[in-house]
Amino acid sequence: MSPASPPPPVPPPAAPVSVVGIGADGWAGLTGPARSALLGAEVLIGAERQLRLLPAGCEGRRVPWPSPLRPAVRGLLTAHAGRRIAVLASGDPMFYGIGRALTEELGAGALHVVPHPSSVSYACARLGWPLEDTGTVTLVGRPPARLAAALHHGRRLLVLSADATTPAAVAALLRDRGFGPSRMRVLEQLGGTDEDCLDGTAATWAHLPGDPLNIVAVDCRSAPDTPRLGAVPGLPDTAYEHDGQLTKRHVRAATLGVLAPAPGELLWDVGGGSGSIAVEWLRTHPSCRAITVERDPERAERIARNADRLGVPSLRVVTGVAPDALAGLPVPDAVFIGGGLTAPGLLDACWDALPAGGRLVANTVTLESEALLADRYRTFGGDLVRLAVAHAVPVGGFTGWRQAMPVTQWSVRKPFPTHPGDN
Numbered sequence: 101m102s103p104a105s106p107p108p109p110v111p112p113p114a115a116p117v118s119v120v121g122i123g124a125d126g127w128a129g130l131t132g133p134a135r136s137a138l139l140g141a142e143v144l145i146g147a148e149r150q151l152r153l154l155p156a157g158c159e160g161r162r163v164p165w166p167s168p169l170r171p172a173v174r175g176l177l178t179a180h181a182g183r184r185i186a187v188l189a190s191g192d193p194m195f196y197g198i199g200r201a202l203t204e205e206l207g208a209g210a211l212h213v214v215p216h217p218s219s220v221s222y223a224c225a226r227l228g229w230p231l232e233d234t235g236t237v238t239l240v241g242r243p244p245a246r247l248a249a250a251l252h253h254g255r256r257l258l259v260l261s262a263d264a265t266t267p268a269a270v271a272a273l274l275r276d277r278g279f280g281p282s283r284m285r286v287l288e289q290l291g292g293t294d295e296d297c298l299d300g301t302a303a304t305w306a307h308l309p310g311d312p313l314n315i316v317a318v319d320c321r322s323a324p325d326t327p328r329l330g331a332v333p334g335l336p337d338t339a340y341e342h343d344g345q346l347t348k349r350h351v352r353a354a355t356l357g358v359l360a361p362a363p364g365e366l367l368w369d370v371g372g373g374s375g376s377i378a379v380e381w382l383r384t385h386p387s388c389r390a391i392t393v394e395r396d397p398e399r400a401e402r403i404a405r406n407a408d409r410l411g412v413p414s415l416r417v418v419t420g421v422a423p424d425a426l427a428g429l430p431v432p433d434a435v436f437i438g439g440g441l442t443a444p445g446l447l448d449a450c451w452d453a454l455p456a457g458g459r460l461v462a463n464t465v466t467l468e469s470e471a472l473l474a475d476r477y478r479t480f481g482g483d484l485v486r487l488a489v490a491h492a493v494p495v496g497g498f499t500g501w502r503q504a505m506p507v508t509q510w511s512v513r514k515p516f517p518t519h520p521g522d523n
Contacts, residue, residue, distance in 0.1 A: 115184050116209075116210055116212040117185045117206060118137035118141060118184075118211075118213075119140070119189055119212065119213070119214045120214045121216030122134075122157070122189070124289045124294070126153035129216065130216070132477045134216070138158050138160075139159075141158070142180075142183040144161065144163065148164045150190070160186065168241075173205055175454070187202065189216075191219050192218040193213055195218045196240065199211070219260065219290050220236055222290035222291050223317055227257055229317075232254050234258055235257045235438075239259055239261060239266055240262045244270065244273050247270065248273065248411030249383050249411025249412055251277055252331065253328075254320060255320045256317070257318040258317055259317075262313040267284065267310075267314065278323050278325070279323070279326065281321040282301060283318070283319040283321070284298075285297055285317040286298040286315075286316050287317060289311055298310060333384070334350070334352060340406050341374070341405055341406055342406075345399065350487075351489065356384075364385075364389075365392070365434065366431065366433050367432060368391055368426070368450070370439075370440065370450060371394065371437060371438040371439025372399065373403060374399070375402070377436050378407070378436075382407070383412055389414070391432075392414075392417050393425050393426065394418070395419070395420060395422070395425075395431070400417050403417050408420075422443065423446045423449035426450070431453065431455055433455075434454075434459040434460070434461070435453065435454060435458070435460045436461050436462070437460070438463055442472065451514070454514045459513050461509065461511045462506050473508060482510060482512025483512070484508070484510050488507075
């Protein structure tokens with residue numbers, strides 16, 4: 101089998117796989133349908149902690165999840181194909197739970213999901229927070245840095261913990277990002293007989309690690325001198341570490357406007373510089389994806405630091421020279437070219453990589469690259485604009501304008517085929 105071949109399908113189960121949500125209250129908190137699914141299962145799969153919550157009457161073979169969990173899902177389902185399977189999940193299986201992985205492997209029609217209240221629902225009930233107004237960030241299997249993108253003064257966040265060490269990691273990140281005054285409450289064993297709450301602020305957090313089954317509630321409060329980072333593109337230039345290779349704030353905002361990121365879409369940021377375009381693309385929605393290509397290793401490392409600092413550690417940084425470095429990358433929904441336009445074959449490679457409907461945006465400040473963009477504009481259409489920004493600066497005892505270098509920008513959407521079958 102070639103490496104590109106898809107994995108063989110999972111054999112169909114004898115009956116729909118039951119996916120049963122269970123909380124810290126264990127068997128006592130389950131509904132009749134949930135209990136029936138577990139009592140009738142021949143195989144019970146779950147975390148060891150969850151399996152211990154089941155009574156002796158659940159006679160199915162108990163199979164604990166190995167670690168890491170996700171790569172093991174297919175193998176376990178295949179190994180027990182043809183038997184009645186019940187999978188235990190924490191709370192609501194379809195909310196950051198195992199339900200997603202099972203759906204990806206088997207399809208929704210092969211599952212019978214019996215949800216339980218999620219830890220988020222329990223936490224909002226205890227805190228009196230409206231669920232629809234509360235942000236959720238999961239740090240289960242993810243770096244704490246991703247929390248940074250959700251930090252805004254006055255916002256309420258619930259952080260799904262990986263284990264007992266997560267609250268201290270959250271407090272450390274809040275202090276580092278200027279949110280030390282934020283109130284933190286760690287809600288442990290929600291819904292169970294050992295439910296507890298630890299209270300404090302990020303700046304003074306000194307609680308020892310407690311129960312691994314916890315969720316962290318954060319009332320975001322920034323210190324007075326903390327730089328304000330908004331939720332839309334156009335972050336201050338000072339938010340980035342850079343060596344001068346930075347798409348400046350106003351041009352950056354205009355560029356993201358025409359790139360038009362949407363949830364789930366993938367961006368190629370070619371000639372990453374400081375990574376600002378890719379970083380702000382990712383900040384528009386948690387499901388957005390981005391790959392930045394930068395030939396200079398020092399700048400590539402700087403891009404990764406900027407992504408981590410600004411809460412999007414998922415940014416993939418490819419160190420290499422385009423267009424060769426583009427080979428093998430997943431198909432983009434949009435491409436931004438911020439440097440290297442005159443490199444032989446670069447513009448053609450980016451255009452060819454785009455699917456129909458994909459967007460390409462290229463910025464330049466040089467006459468040579470501008471001539472190239474003008475030629476492509478005549479061929480493919482789109483929009484060719486010049487962006488000029490001037491800043492007020494002291495002129496003696498007065499104030500005048502200092503003009504930044506104008507930026508020529510070509511933006512275009514790749515057309516759909518005119519006739520079926522056309523490329």
